[in-house]
Amino acid sequence: MTASATRHLRKATSAWATVNIxxxxxxxxxxxxxxxxxxxxxxxxxATAALAVAMEVLLILTGFDLLVTGGLGHCPxxxxxxxxxxxxxxxR
Numbered sequence: 111m112t113a114s115a116t117r118h119l120r121k122a123t124s125a126w127a128t129v130n131i132x133x134x135x136x137x138x139x140x141x142x143x144x145x146x147x148x149x150x151x152x153x154x155x156x157a158t159a160a161l162a163v164a165m166e167v168l169l170i171l172t173g174f175d176l177l178v179t180g181g182l183g184h185c186p187x188x189x190x191x192x193x194x195x196x197x198x199x200x201x202r
Contacts (some may be wrong), residue, residue, distance in 0.1 A: 129183035132195040136180045143176025 131139070150169035155164045179185045188194075 130188045131183050134195045140177045141181030143173045147173030
């Protein structure tokens with residue numbers, strides 16, 4: 111492995127290891143994600159129209175995304191946008 115590839119891998123690994131979601135937001139994401147996933151699964155059992163099924167699958171996937179980002183404490187979109195919650199910023 112080249113030095114450039116090693117640096118890239120180290121940078122990618124460290125970006126995923128950082129927590130960039132505040133504890134309150136993490137709790138909210140887990141709570142809302144769990145509710146969305148459960149609601150989507152329950153609604154999916156009674157769906158008949160193709161559009162309804164598609165919307166409920168999207169609800170389930172959104173719930174799982176919120177659960178994962180809340181559980182890990184890392185949001186890739188926040189990283190791309192450079193967003194750091196005020197409570198996680200280091201004091202100057």
